[in-house]
Amino acid sequence: MQYRVMGKTGDRISVLGYGCMRFPKLNGKIDEERTKRQIYTAIEAGVNYFDTAYIYPSSETVLGNVLAGGYREKVMIASKIPPLLVHSVKDMENILETQLKRLKTDYIDYYLVHSLNSKEGWDRMKRLGIESFLEKAKQEGRIRRIGFSYHGEGRDFKDIVDDYPWDFCQIQYNYMDENAQAGREGLMHAAAKGLGISVMEPLRGGLLAAQMPEHIDAIWKNSGIGGTPAEWALRWVWNHPEVTVLLSGMNEEAQLSENLRVADSSVPGSLTEKQKECIDAVKKALNEKLKVGCTGCGYCMPCPAGVNIPVCFSYYNDKSIYEDKTVGMQYMGMLAGMDGGKPSYASLCKDCGKCERHCPQNIPIRAHLKDVSKSMEPFYFKPVAGVLGGYYKLRGRFVSKGKK
Structure with a gap:
C-alpha cells in the first residue's frame, strides 16, 4: 500500500x-x-x-x-x-x-x-x-x-x-x-x-x-x-x-x-x-455528448437572480453524458438550498442577460437555462424547494428567539 x-x-x-x-x-x-x-x-x-x-x-x-x-x-x-x-x-x-x-x-x-x-x-x-x-x-x-x-x-x-x-x-x-x-x-x-x-x-x-x-x-x-x-x-x-x-x-x-x-x-x-492520451481521448468522446459547452470559468457569476449557472449546466451535461437517473436528485440536493443557503436552480433566471455579456464562450445562457429547467425540474421541484425555504426561515426565527 x-x-x-x-x-x-x-x-x-x-x-x-x-x-x-x-x-x-x-x-x-x-x-x-x-x-x-x-x-x-x-x-x-x-x-x-x-x-x-x-x-x-x-x-x-x-x-x-x-x-x-x-x-x-x-x-x-x-x-x-x-x-x-x-x-x-x-x-x-x-x-x-x-x-x-x-x-x-x-x-x-x-x-x-x-x-x-x-x-x-x-x-x-x-x-x-x-x-x-x-x-x-x-x-x-x-x-x-x-x-x-x-x-x-x-x-x-x-x-x-x-x-x-x-x-x-x-x-x-x-x-x-x-x-x-x-x-x-x-x-x-x-x-x-x-x-x-x-x-x-x-x-x-x-x-x-x-x-x-x-x-x-x-x-x-x-x-x-x-x-x-x-x-x-x-x-x-x-x-x-x-x-x-x-x-x-x-x-x-x-x-x-x-x-x-x-x-x-x-x-x-x-x-x-x-496512458494520458488514451484517457484524454475517452474524455473528449464523452464531452461530445455535452449539451452546453460551459467550462465552469464563473465569469457569468454572480447571477442577480441567484442562479448557480455553472453548476446547473454541469448537472444538465451529466444527465446527457451518462444517462444517469440519479442526476436529477443530485441537482435538487445541490441547488434547492438544502445546505441552508439560498436556492440557485435554473428557473430562478429573470432573463436579464447580464451573464451573457460576461461569458467568454458567448454561450446563449438564458436559452440553455430554460432547457435545464425543463429537463431537471419536474412538477414537484419548486414545491419541495419552497418547503425547504420555509423550513429554514421558521427554524431561523425559532433559533433567534431562543437566543434572546
Missing part, C-alpha cells in the same frame, strides 16, 4: 480510503458479516482511512461494530455533521455524541462539515456557532482534525478554504470533473494552503467504471495499454501529488481486490504519455 501525508496534519494516510456509504446489502439491509470480511481484508492490506457520515443509513453503526473487534486503533475514522439537521450548537452537540456512540469510540479522527455547496451555507453555519463548537470538541479530544466536503462551484470553494484554518477538505475529482466544482484550480489552491485533500467520486459513482457506449469502449480496447476503465480512472486521480487519499465505495470483493492492486503501484507522475 502506498501512503501520503495528509497536508499540514502530518498524518500518514493510505492512498486508498474506504468509502462507507455503499456497504453490501442483504434483504434490504447492510450485510454486516460480509462488510466485516471486506473491511478486515482492506485493513490487513494497509487501508487505514474510513469515511462515513451521520446521514449514511446505518453506516456509522455498522462501522463501529466492525472496528470494535480490535481494529479501531489501526485506522482513522472520518465522519460528517450535516448542515441540513443543524439549527443550534445543541444540535451539533447531540449529533456528535450520537456519532461517537454509533462508532463505539471516544473520538473521530477527521470531522467534516458535510456537503457545503456555497459560501452562504458556510456563513449560516458560522452564525449558528460551528467554529466555537468545532474548536471546543477538538480541545476536548472528541475530534482531532477539522475539514469540510464540497459540491459547489470553484469560486465559493476557495472562499471557504480561505475563511477558516481547516486541516483538510474533501472534493469530487475525476478526469471528467477536472474543471467542475472545486476542480483542478481548487485542488491546487487547497494544497497550497497546506490542506490534506480527500477525493470522492473518483469513478463518478461508478459511471466511469461502467459499460461505456460502444464507440468509447473501443478507445480502451484499441489503446493497447491494458487494464480496465476503472483502473485508469483511479490512476488518473492518484497521478496528482496534491491528492492525499482517494475514497472508493467498495462493496464487491472484486472491486476491493482491483483497487488494492492498483493502489500498490499508483504514485504521482506515474502515468505515461500514451
